[in-house]
Amino acid sequence: xxxxxxxxxxxxxxxLARSLLADNALGIENVALxxxxxxxxxxxxxxxxxxxxxxxxxxxxxxxxxxxxxxSVYHLAAVVSAGAEADFDLGMRVNLDATRTILEIARRHGNxxxxxxxxxxxxxxxxxxxxxxxxxxxxxxxxYGVQKAIGELLINDYSRxxxxxxRALRYPTVVVxxxxxxxxASTFASSIIREPLQGQEAICPVAPETEMWLASPRTIVAxxxxxxxLPAEAxxxxxxxxxxxxxxxxGEMVRALEAIAGPEVAARxxxxxxxxxxxxxxxWPARFETARADAMGFHRDPGMEPVxxxxxxxxxx
Amino acid sequence: xxxxxxxxxxxxxxxLARSLLADNALGIENVALxxxxxxxxxxxxxxxxxxxxxxxxxxxxxxxxxxxxxxSVYHLAAVVSAGAEADFDLGMRVNLDATRTILEIARRHGNxxxxxxxxxxxxxxxxxxxxxxxxxxxxxxxxYGVQKAIGELLINDYSRxxxxxxRALRYPTVVVxxxxxxxxASTFASSIIREPLQGQEAICPVAPETEMWLASPRTIVAxxxxxxxLPAEAxxxxxxxxxxxxxxxxGEMVRALEAIAGPEVAARxxxxxxxxxxxxxxxWPARFETARADAMGFHRDPGMEPVxxxxxxxxxx
Numbered sequence: 001x002x003x004x005x006x007x008x009x010x011x012x013x014x015x016l017a018r019s020l021l022a023d024n025a026l027g028i029e030n031v032a033l034x035x036x037x038x039x040x041x042x043x044x045x046x047x048x049x050x051x052x053x054x055x056x057x058x059x060x061x062x063x064x065x066x067x068x069x070x071x072s073v074y075h076l077a078a079v080v081s082a083g084a085e086a087d088f089d090l091g092m093r094v095n096l097d098a099t100r101t102i103l104e105i106a107r108r109h110g111n112x113x114x115x116x117x118x119x120x121x122x123x124x125x126x127x128x129x130x131x132x133x134x135x136x137x138x139x140x141x142x143x144y145g146v147q148k149a150i151g152e153l154l155i156n157d158y159s160r161x162x163x164x165x166x167r168a169l170r171y172p173t174v175v176v177x178x179x180x181x182x183x184x185a186s187t188f189a190s191s192i193i194r195e196p197l198q199g200q201e202a203i204c205p206v207a208p209e210t211e212m213w214l215a216s217p218r219t220i221v222a223x224x225x226x227x228x229x230l231p232a233e234a235x236x237x238x239x240x241x242x243x244x245x246x247x248x249x250x251g252e253m254v255r256a257l258e259a260i261a262g263p264e265v266a267a268r269x270x271x272x273x274x275x276x277x278x279x280x281x282x283x284w285p286a287r288f289e290t291a292r293a294d295a296m297g298f299h300r301d302p303g304m305e306p307v308x309x310x311x312x313x314x315x316x317x
Numbered sequence: 318x319x320x321x322x323x324x325x326x327x328x329x330x331x332x333l334a335r336s337l338l339a340d341n342a343l344g345i346e347n348v349a350l351x352x353x354x355x356x357x358x359x360x361x362x363x364x365x366x367x368x369x370x371x372x373x374x375x376x377x378x379x380x381x382x383x384x385x386x387x388x389s390v391y392h393l394a395a396v397v398s399a400g401a402e403a404d405f406d407l408g409m410r411v412n413l414d415a416t417r418t419i420l421e422i423a424r425r426h427g428n429x430x431x432x433x434x435x436x437x438x439x440x441x442x443x444x445x446x447x448x449x450x451x452x453x454x455x456x457x458x459x460x461y462g463v464q465k466a467i468g469e470l471l472i473n474d475y476s477r478x479x480x481x482x483x484r485a486l487r488y489p490t491v492v493v494x495x496x497x498x499x500x501x502a503s504t505f506a507s508s509i510i511r512e513p514l515q516g517q518e519a520i521c522p523v524a525p526e527t528e529m530w531l532a533s534p535r536t537i538v539a540x541x542x543x544x545x546x547l548p549a550e551a552x553x554x555x556x557x558x559x560x561x562x563x564x565x566x567x568g569e570m571v572r573a574l575e576a577i578a579g580p581e582v583a584a585r586x587x588x589x590x591x592x593x594x595x596x597x598x599x600x601w602p603a604r605f606e607t608a609r610a611d612a613m614g615f616h617r618d619p620g621m622e623p624v625x626x627x628x629x630x631x632x633x634x
Contacts, residue, residue, distance in 0.1 A: 137455065
């Protein structure tokens with residue numbers, strides 16, 4: 001089996017690559033990791049891994065990773081929400097043009113690879129009902145969400161035409177992400193857990209009562225693999241789905257941190273509202289009924305405390 | 318006032334141009350009509366009209382029509398449904414790339430023109446409820462619908478960013494179109510009225526009980542102008558809306574023709590089912606609840622008989 005992962009040196013791409021490479025049943029021959037930066041040492045040293053490093057919107061680079069015999073493409077690379085908002089042209093180039101380039105490369109090869117696309121709940125926005133259902137129109141109020149919604153439409157059409165076998169997943173906000181804050185408007189949701197656990201302060205730019213729709217990295221990787229493995233029939237006429245998550249408030253997240261690590265750790269969260277971040281985050285829905293994803297067997301985290309415990313186990317031990 | 322209309326020599330573009338030019342209150346200085354073919358004589362001879370004839374996906378051509386002082390752009394040009402289905406690349410180039418080019422030209426000028434975009438109810442599809450409401454997710458099952466849905470998303474984002482002031486309209490199937498059949502899967506809906514009234518046979522490729530969602534050319538022109546004239550506030554956070562139409566069956570359409578023109582005329586409709594056309598047409602919803610458009614004051618035809626009478630008055634007398 002030959003695989004390409006865009007954003008393959010990012011936190012999710014790395015976890016996905018490790019999960020796939022550890023699965024001997026897959027018989028993996030090669031995993032091409034496309035990213036601006038080189039993958040971590042454990043992956044770089046795996047003889048089955050090819051690092052394809054450079055501009056993820058560059059057609060030649062993408063064609064190095066996605067070959068005529070590539071079986072599966074996981075397209076995770078993106079300019080994140082606040083980044084695409086700050087630089088409109090960069091967002092369009094990476095989030096829209098690069099997606100189209102990937103679809104065209106796959107189409108040209110004619111081998112109909114599977115393609116899993118990381119979409120986002122940022123594709124929702126505007127006037128939303130209390131609980132978002134599978135039927136909800138996508139009316140994103142940020143450029144990142146617009147570009148993701150367009151990617152979903154294209155992947156559906158390329159799949160319907162038989163150019164490839166696509167699956168698009170609207171990820172909830174992923175917590176707890178390891179590493180450093182990024183330019184996503186949601187980056188604080190990981191910072192307020194990750195930094196205090198490591199003795200550092202973290203700024204929370206939204207009010208404690210702010211609700212969020214969350215999933216853990218473990219669950220995201222498991223669901224991304226499940227999306228790939230489900231037969232085409234399981235998708236029916238639409239190749240995009242909102243993944244299960246859980247609803248919590250930012251205040252509850254910090255209380256869960258306190259329950260696990262004590263009040264001193266939780267007190268490292270500083271509340272300092274940022275209207276720009278608030279405007280983006282408040283536009284995202286926090287309550288979903290994911291009937292379709294549930295019926296398709298996608299997984300859901302049981303709540304915030306187990307998510308924090310898993311983070312400590314995976315990243316801090 | 319300076320206006321550009323893409324698809325300006327098409328049947329709808331011509332009717333819109335005539336309607337605008339006849340409205341002295343607008344103080345029109347120039348209307349640029351962009352199309353593959355030249356406009357009809359009455360428009361070509363109007364000193365306020367500039368014919369911009371050529372490839373509607375060509376940036377230089379579009380920039381000839383959309384100038385730094387263009388106040389309003391009506392973007393009607395498209396490769397229609399069966400055409401975009403038959404030639405995927407042509408559909409992407411005209412329906413997606415040309416739309417992006419137009420948005421970028423407007424953005425570059427920085428004068429924030431109004432832009433009215435002809436979207437389509439073909440943007441709906443897949444598993445739909447009995448009655449489609451304003452909240453319905455767009456899951457188009459044809460490339461034309463996908464490209465229109467993408468246009469809506471882009472126009473929303475360009476409007477939100479303040480690059481232009483966009484409005485996107487999901488047109489119902491327009492009957493009765495004058496002229497010849499085109500490559501739209503819905504073209505028969507006009508042919509079965511137009512051709513019999515002119516002594517010719519017409520083939521109906523779908524069953525009589527097939528429901529359709531229709532609007533007349535008069536109503537489409539009036540609603541397109543209304544969409545332009547409504548203040549930005551009337552649109553709120555989403556710049557796309559499904560226009561009002563009326564639901565009827567193909568059998569009822571032919572019965573309305575019989576009521577107006579007699580059984581001999583109606584007998585010129587020959588029933589000959591075409592599975593390819595049926596597959597596309599059956600995917601389009603025929604019943605809508607257009608609460609938002611109604612509240613915004615958009616117009617609705619009262620039914621099939623007045624629509625046929627208006628066609629006879631406008632086109633055959």
